[in-house]
């Protein structure tokens with residue numbers, strides 16, 4: 001085998017936050033990916049939890065379709081709270 | 094079509110919008126990045142060798158721990174960078190093979206020997222110092238994965254430089270022989286450190302395109318000047334002398350003037366004739382070859398575990 005499979009690494013930096021992608025690495029299997037992720041990405045208390053996902057299992061949106069995929073949200077201002085009028089004196093809303 | 098795509102690409106760059114792996118990019122942009130990022134990765138990996146030379150002989154447990162942690166960081170830097178290069182459609186195994194065959198380049202600074210303990214101080218202070226100067230602007234590089242890798246790298250680098258400076262400071266406050274050792278290390282590492290910024294701007298034809306693509310943010314000479322200005326002041330605190338008779342504060346420019354770099358030496362080392370080029374490549378090849386069974390065993394073990402799991406299920 002030329003390269004060990006590639007894994008994407010996600011780290012939760014502290015309780016209460018989501019896991020965030022921090023990078024990738026090669027490893028023979030998930031267990032080794034986990035050990036290497038610990039050594040490479042959390043040597044300075046950068047995290048309290050790690051996810052490893054083999055890169056081939058990630059399905060990504062196509063950047064060429066970015067416009068059709070995400071632009072419709074632009075003209076749907078009614079999805080945002082500022083679209084709705086509330087008189088000045090009304091609070092807690 | 095191509096011209097239209099190129100214009101859109103440059104517009105994004107001009108608006109400081111990052112380029113991500115699957116986005117359209119000119120082939121030359123991709124190639125430039127693959128070359129630069131892989132060379133950078135190779136430098137981190139080869140850079141472990143001169144310092145690794147002193148781990149077993151560090152003068153105290155504290156120094157050994159610091160040096161070990163630094164060298165381990167450099168391995169991590171190599172990994173972040175290879176991973177960033179791989180997002181551009183190349184494979185790490187091929188990049189590493191190019192390093193080991195001598196086809197790929199790495200920073201020439203690592204082709205100089207570490208002869209005394211003071212060299213470890215000088216490397217941390219000067220070589221990591223110069224690397225930081227180069228790397229901080231790369232955190233804003235237009236290519237997302239490279240920029241993100243550099244943010245991690247830069248966070249870790251500042252400890253490297255400080256541990257180096259502290260080693261120098263300790264030697265400079267020690268016995269006469271220790272201070273002489275520090276001076277000797279500065280004498281040998283000063284000029285090669287200045288060479289780390291690359292050829293003068295007028296000798297660096299690809300720089301202009303890299304600046305337009307915002308891979309590079311400052312020119313070689315600008316970064317080198319910045320390095321000289323801050324490092325000369327640091328040397329004053331150590332009480333040792335920069336080995337350059339032409340070094341002078343220039344009131345008008347508000348910068349230090351400094352002497353001419355020996356470019357013949359620079360190109361000679363780049364071409365493979367530095368004091369340690371051969372030793373570095375030999376060490377890399379030996380480690381890779383002797384580690385082959387470990388790589389194979391890991392694959393076999395992973396396979397065995399997978400099969401066992403299948404049986405249970």
Ligand SMILES: [Fe+2]
Nearest residue numbers: 137166167170
């Ligand atoms: Fe580094």
Ligand SMILES: [Fe+2]
Nearest residue numbers: 167221250253
């Ligand atoms: Fe470093």
